[in-house]
Amino acid sequence: QVQLVESGGGLVQAGGSLRLSCAASGRTFSSYRMAWFRQAPGKEREFVASIHSKNIYYADSVKGRFTISRDNAKNTVYLQMNSLKPDDTAVYYCAARRELSTSYDSWGQGTQVSVSS
Numbered sequence: 001q002v003q004l005v006e007s008g009g010g011l012v013q014a015g016g017s018l019r020l021s022c023a024a025s026g027r028t029f030s031s032y033r034m035a036w037f038r039q040a041p042g043k044e045r046e047f048v049a050s051i052h053s054k055n056i057y058y059a060d061s062v063k064g065r066f067t068i069s070r071d072n073a074k075n076t077v078y079l080q081m082n083s084l085k086p087d088d089t090a091v092y093y094c095a096a097r098r099e100l101s102t103s104y105d106s107w108g109q110g111t112q113v114s115v116s117s
Helices: none
Strands: 004-007 010-013 018-024 032-039 046-052 055-058 066-071 076-081 090-098 111-116
Touching (some): 018 111, 032 066, 032 076, 055 066
């Protein structure tokens, strides 16, 4: 497992942008698939995006608006969020798993993103 710490959340108006960061511990960061999930009040946690090498996936709800990227030299994964909507309001979590694993077993503490209309 790796230790994950998110940052970059905040309050933004609809149409605005935020960039989330997730710093990871460990010397094998590049071998992990990294992902962002989110959980809105009263809803289940949902997948947002993931990245491993050049394999990137997005939830349909964020395609074209959000971009996931990583800097293996800095052990950091990012989520650039543009054209934010009130429906994007949630706690955003960073997660990690080994590429051959079937589940994410390392999670950050979460960072709040609030989008006002």
